Amino acid sequence: MQTGIRRVIKYAVPFVILPMVVIIGGLYAREKFNAYIIMIVSLLTLALLIFGSEKKGKGSGKVVLISIFTALAIVGRFIPIVKPVVAIIIIGGIYLGAESGFAIGVFAALISNFSFGQGPWTPFQMLGWGLIGLIAGLCSKPFRKHRIPVYIYGAVCGVFYSVLMDIWTALWYESNEFWSLYLTAVIDAIPYTIVYAVSNVLFLILLLKPFGRKLERVKVKYDL
Numbered sequence: 001m002q003t004g005i006r007r008v009i010k011y012a013v014p015f016v017i018l019p020m021v022v023i024i025g026g027l028y029a030r031e032k033f034n035a036y037i038i039m040i041v042s043l044l045t046l047a048l049l050i051f052g053s054e055k056k057g058k059g060s061g062k063v064v065l066i067s068i069f070t071a072l073a074i075v076g077r078f079i080p081i082v083k084p085v086v087a088i089i090i091i092g093g094i095y096l097g098a099e100s101g102f103a104i105g106v107f108a109a110l111i112s113n114f115s116f117g118q119g120p121w122t123p124f125q126m127l128g129w130g131l132i133g134l135i136a137g138l139c140s141k142p143f144r145k146h147r148i149p150v151y152i153y154g155a156v157c158g159v160f161y162s163v164l165m166d167i168w169t170a171l172w173y174e175s176n177e178f179w180s181l182y183l184t185a186v187i188d189a190i191p192y193t194i195v196y197a198v199s200n201v202l203f204l205i206l207l208l209k210p211f212g213r214k215l216e217r218v219k220v221k222y223d224l
Helices: 003-029 034-051 059-076 085-096 098-116 122-138 140-145 148-172 178-188 190-221
Strands: none
Touching (some): 003 034, 003 148, 034 098, 034 122, 059 085, 059 098, 085 098, 085 122, 085 148, 085 190, 098 122, 122 140, 148 178, 148 190, 178 190
């Protein structure tokens, strides 16, 4: 596939098409068609993973690493209060690539919600965590050289995820007062947003260096 087409897929799917699908689903699909929205998001993520990458490594090895990081993120959701989910997704994006980071975030949300509960909020979680992994991958070069920007990014991701999920909260009420509801939701969620941001930074401080070293060795050893 030509490089230009890959670039279109790489940016159009996560930044344009998927947000439109998720927002339209939140506005109109509700419970009745929620499964279809989740399926569309999942299929578009697979398309991004398969066709969006310009650099092709050894497919089976890459899939194994994506699966491992997805499993780690899922397990992380079961840790009470502070959770390493976003930190794991960020690290996966930095060292496995933008498309892989997006896939880790999307499928971590989808699969873990079989335990935590599926619903119209699931596509928002899939999109939020997916974008976090994708942007981490796009910024991988500076993030590998300097850890402080990664910690700052982790804190920003805590805020981003919270305000994104507040969109779903405001849409859920099916009211004409969307912006007032949204502002209320954002203000009410401030304590949780702070916890998200701080926990992301703490887990990145703990995990970034050891995970990064091991991933670099694995990528060199297996030519990924």
